[in-house]
Amino acid sequence: MKTIFCVILLLFFYIDRVWGMNHIDSLYAEYNRTTSSARIAIANRLYEELYRREHIDTLMQLSGKMERSVADAYMMEAMSEYYYDCGEFAQSISAATKAAHIFEQRQMNEDAATCYSVLCIAYHRIGNMGEALNYGRKNYEYDLQTGDDDRLSSSLNNLATLYLGNRQPEMAEKYILRAIEIEQQLDRPRKLATRFGIASEIYTALGQYEKAVEMGEKAYRLDIEGERELQAAKRLSQIAAAYEGWNKIDQAETYIRKAIGLLQKHNEQVSLTISYNLLGRVLRQKRAFHEAQTSLLKAAAMAEQTQNSIQLLKAYDELAELLESDLPREALNYKKKSYDLQRKIFREESERQMNNFSVQYETAEKELHIQKQQSEIERTKLHRMLFALSTVFALLLCGMLYLLLRQRRKRNRQLAEANATKDKLFSIISHDLKAPVIAQKTTLDTLIANYDAYETDNLLDYLERFRMASESQMGLLQNLLSWAQVQTGRAKYAPIPFDITRTIAETADLYGISSENKHIRITTEMPERCYVMGDREMIATVLRNLINNAVKFSHPDSEIHLSAVDRPASVRISVKDSGTGLTETQVEAIRGGVVSGGSSAGTQGERGSGLGLIICKDFLRRNGSSLVIESRNGEGTCMSFELNKVNC
Template identity: 30%
Template sequence: MIKIKSCIVSIVFLIPFFLFSQDKYPVDKLFNIEIKLKARKFEEDINFNKAQTFFREKNWDSTLVYSMKELSATKNIELIDYCYYFRAISFKHKKLLKEAKKEFNKVSDNFQHYYKVKINLGEIALEQNEFKSALQYFQEIEKLPVNKLYNVYKGSILHNIGLCYLHLNEFDKAETYLFKSVNLQEREKDTLTLIGSYMDLANLYYTQYKDSQAIPYFEKAYHLSKKVKSFDLKRAAAKNMAAVEENRKNFPLALTYRKEFEQWKDSLNDQNKVWEIAEVEKKFAVTQKQKEVDILAAENKVKIAERNGFIISSLLLLILFGTGVYFYRQKIKNSKIILAQKNELDELNATKDKLFSIVSHDLRSSVNALKTSNGKLMENLESKNFTELDVLLHNNSTIANGAYNLLDNLLNWALLQTKQAYFYQESLHLATIVQHVEYNYKPLMLNENITFNNDVSKEDYVFADLDSLKIIIRNMLDNAIKFSKENGTISIYTRPSSEDFCYLVIEDTGLGMNEPTRQELLKETVLLSKKKNDDIIGTGLGMQLCKSLIRKNGGKLEIESEENVGTKIIIVLPKFKNHG
């Protein structure tokens, strides 16, 4: 039987040689323990501590940031070597091999783990096809004794040396080292790396046109791949077997392997999968048809014509069907958009109606209360009852303030909804803004015998719009006063902030709320909610306005509350990081 060698080589070598990195093996616990000890020894070096923590957590971007900060700050040679090593490993994992190589070359020869540097430089050289350079690195590591000082996985080193020789066409040496690595992996029952080793041995023999020696290793890799969960290995093993069977002209079995290979391919390659399967099916069909051509040539021409006509008809029907489905889906999509817009419009209209209902009710209540109070005021003015006059005047002031706040919130809410409000985010000193708002509310709190504490950090700067931030703080303070009891306490302070956000807390010892009410207030909705206590003037518009403004500033709102204990309103706003 004549073999079509060019076919099998072109297919087999679509599967690359497997580079075995030390990273494929369990984490070097001794090395991690050692860098922890170094961190304790140099605990004052905060940047080094953060760099080694992120390195152990495999957070490569943060490792690069803090190792560079440490390099710019320290003159300690030992820490400098560790930082260069951390950076090199990070770049290597991010596939930035040139940068990784530069950082490895900056590590001094006195580094305790310099052998790890050579291993990694060898792996980089192998990935960059610098086979002679890689071979030199791996041969140096091969000579190292296996003990606690050198945590080296011999199987990977031997395998990589074999790959170097294979790429350099020194097949005898490649075979020797690949067999050594396979023997080690078989003893260690390292299934994943063993599959790759079998494939590389098969490639070695196929390169030399030794099919009888290569095929058993392809078969071993295929059967062993059934036991692992790696889709890449399963796919590579199945594809190799398909190529082997195609070369043997066993097309039905090749088709089986090809279909198995396609099962593991990513959905993004579905189109390629169809064409590759069709190619194998086509080869099989052509082989069968050729026999019929030799016997009945004329009859075969008719069948070909019929088949072509059927294919063209099928394609036309498929195109028509696809076009119909497309337009049907577009119609459904447009209908859904229209329905969603209708629902949104209905919801906005319902919100508008509810807003007008609530605002008109509360304004009418406020005006009616003022009317009644003014009548009593006139009566007491005639009788000169100054004690009652003082009470009535304070009551009128409270009602007027409530009505003014309602109208102010209504105006701001309308501007926000119609997108006419001026909005500009900038760096704002949080403590100063709070002091400005506090100044307007202190007389009201003194009148209500409410104790006020301001512990806002003077170091916090937020990135927000000035007017909207004042509106938020005013409304939250107004609510705190409104729901606080006489002789209560209102505190405003900042919690320890994160790297990106600042937490402003407004805490009162007032009525509080139950869990369902708290959840209702935090819902993402445009509908307004009426306050539970009818004795207290309020529409819920202020809270809705605050939530909208907080979201627009890139923050969020949190609430902690317990009935008859008090409430904590937590305003989370983005920090201004570039403040000098």
């Protein structure tokens, strides 16, 4: 009863698979026949069927607005993967080639690269190593440029398979380890299982059988957890190959027979061909020659049917060794078939890779030698390409890091300046602006409360205090207005020719009373007229601040000297006093543009905001000039700047 159930179950899976294949083929035929709007609906049904049966990884929806040729290309690309899974490699190559041509014409590079991937593995199956490597490298180069890890993992897997088939397992190992690393980061168990499976085959070829078994078992566990029975069967075959190489024949036979049972259930021709070849090799080592021959003949028949040249070549070689002692004539026949097939495979690769360099292969050893030389050339080219790409990538990375660090420093500096400006503004509003207002109010309150009791001298003293507070407040408000215009970008630069001599005289007059009250003489040394180019209002603001500072920090009974000295192309304007002077620390702070927490008091206790020199520096910069400070603590200060001369 149990046997009947198993047979029915196997029959069910076989019928389902055959019906699925026929259904897919009929849908594709219907799509090609249809020209109406229903064509897109048929295409999407076909996509759903291909996705459901795991022939494609991504479910796509075509649109009715899509150009017919592009829709055809997408369908041919999907069908090429279906044909490959069915072992119909010639049809797979034909469909993928046509699709790639359409995508290339329209510069749809990502879709073209997907076709390259199919062409790579399909050409490898039929033994055309040259074309397989050509498309494998094109696909890899595109994926490397785009930096798409999803695609890059697949192209690395394909290259690993190619180099393994080309008897270069060392190169294959490098590619598959990178693919495994990517899949572990992306956390995709299904594809990671595939990568572990290829790694198992590579380590078998390298003779590292324990590691090969370990990789195969990792792949098998992932497929079992994901309920992927067909893929798990392939992993059993890979584990069996590792045990066979390890000379653990009993374990190898157990695994390969279990794999064949599952593969027959799914009628998977490509993997069955590989498994029958392996079973034949295992049975030959167990000296079960008849069973071994039967298995190898099955593998050869399947390989011929699917045009799988690589597996066909292996079957011929195994049959030749198996029959050599008992049936030498038959063995010689298989040796000849193997030689002819090997010669065909390597000739095709040589003609493509070496620019039609013609050579006649006299022996199989000579063909193998040429193949190794060509593989070395391709490996060198690939290394150079990878080195160049790595170098460019490293340079770009260093450049980006440098720019990011530079931008970060600039942003931090701007934030520090903004914080200092904010703190200064709060200080001015809370203290500097409030102080003269309080002084004015206090003076007025005192005057009003004691008006009848004041004599003339006392009254004048209070009025003088009131005037000084008003002057301080007015100067502060002017500087606040100028500073606000600078900070908000509303201080527009409007240069005109103007008489600097007149501007200096008018500005000095504003401080006549202040200087007289401190018994300070203001002297000038200027031409009668001297025209310069600049923004007159900005330069007047600069002069007001410089003269105000000179009066503020000059001792009573001293002198302030204003000068405008004619130079070949400019005029040097100077404001010199013999007051308290500045320390080196104060000079460096002003030159560095640091907004301090307040300003020093004048010789008679005058207060300021500390904004004046900051505004001077900014306005002079906008006029193409700069503030020059010459000062010694206790010996006075000379502040000067230059403007372009127009006519003096």
